[in-house]
Amino acid sequence: MTRSFGQRLQTSIARFGQLCVGIDPHDFLLDAWGLPRTVAGLREFGLRVVDAAHGTLGIVKPQVAFFEAFGSAGFAALEEIIATARSAGLLVIADAKRGDIGSSVEAYGEAWLKPGSPLEADAVTLAAYAGTGSLTGVFELARLHGKGAFVLAATSNPESHGVQSATISAGDRRGSTVAGLVATEIDEWNRTRPGADTGESSALGSIGVVLGATKNLLDYGVDVRNLGDTAPRMPVLAPGFGHQGAQFARLRPIYGPLAAGTIVSTSRSALSSGPSDLRKTLADQADQLAGALS
């Protein structure tokens, strides 16, 4: 029987902790690493991050946009980086922020989550502008294949407040915010369609949300105290630490009962240390995070 993404994530966290490193080949990082701003540079950058993460962390998160900018050749490099990471036992979260409706969103699910797909990752980030209901085809595909997804709820950028704090005007969720609606619906999805996740009170679900650490989540209508109190717990992907300003010590206060299943993403603050020091920087950050959580 296929292990669920939630189970695999739990195993990874138990062994390596909650830190995840972004594979974000910004131009300034390629320059700093002495790599060309080409597909070859992207490929080398990604493989070096994977090498530094291997044995140090459990999760890597390539930012798809940087590869897409180079078209099919960029995707070929991304395929190689993802496959190398997965072969090394790392969980790969493809940070693609995909979303659509009907057969189109299902095609995105197949692209990132179907076994044997060239871009097969372990989980993918999604956006629910057309409602979380538009994404259920991907969630079902994820469950079938032991994969996961993280749906944007409250993002870490300042321009997000208008949309994400808007109030639902009708139906069962009347009065909740858009971010609160997404978080509640995903939480419910995990609890009511647990599949392989049943039976363990400490279990993590396979569909998570993105909740930025730079925000007052209550101001976005997301009350973490009402989430994650029933197993399986909804996992969280948390950008906003490091470069964007949040401190690891804030993890528990921000994420409350969800903190133990929160993946902390580090990117610029670690990658800026350069390739030769990256493994040590990641190990140090992982230690700091574990310390903050203990």
Next chain:
Amino acid sequence: MTRSFGQRLQTSIARFGQLCVGIDPHDFLLDAWGLPRTVAGLREFGLRVVDAAHGTLGIVKPQVAFFEAFGSAGFAALEEIIATARSAGLLVIADAKRGDIGSSVEAYGEAWLKPGSPLEADAVTLAAYAGTGSLTGVFELARLHGKGAFVLAATSNPESHGVQSATISAGDRRGSTVAGLVATEIDEWNRTRPGADTGESSALGSIGVVLGATKNLLDYGVDVRNLGDTAPRMPVLAPGFGHQGAQFARLRPIYGPLAAGTIVSTSRSALSSGPSDLRKTLADQADQLAGALS
């Protein structure tokens, strides 16, 4: 001086009308067309649609998800299809529904809109879950290079109502819906940053919105009477005709003052006619649309 996307769209509409054909290689269509469910099948499908559209319509809209499902090889086919369409003088709207923040969303803009990019199209569809403010880097890139974008406002699927009709709770736009906020902010963008679009009262802007034809737009808080009354007019991309049920005769009632700049997307209802009849089917649908608008 580079002509704006709005100007190019206007020229295209004057010559070929407002119909746009989707390049949506569903499995069932590949089967019906006698093409394999492979990258070669996708490529052939796309090139045949481009061939049928050439001289018949002004705009094609490839659905990126179907190509992404085949990874880098799928993107290579998409690059060829887009380049062939653009060489034939067709406007290409890449239906990618991309969205992100900061340098990531800028990388998506470069992927689809930067001259010389392997995936260079004329316009790209975007999603603003993180606010339209998160997309301004793409809008600026579009303006610089004479490109366009269409931002999801009200989508044609039933699950979208909760998010898109939610009410903005603070700030200048307090009381408007999410869909209304997106439409108003994009309308304002066109009017206040017209660039090359200035001077003509009939001009179309370069940044548009997606407004599904299957919806009562007022129910989503989008009042078209308040939009597009000042030049340049915001263009609209309208899914939902044909297979999804909306009739061409409904175009004016639904889109009001925006109708003249509304691109009507046809996909399954045309593509199901098969490759040999496609040119005639598209010409017939274009005639019907022109008739409904006259």
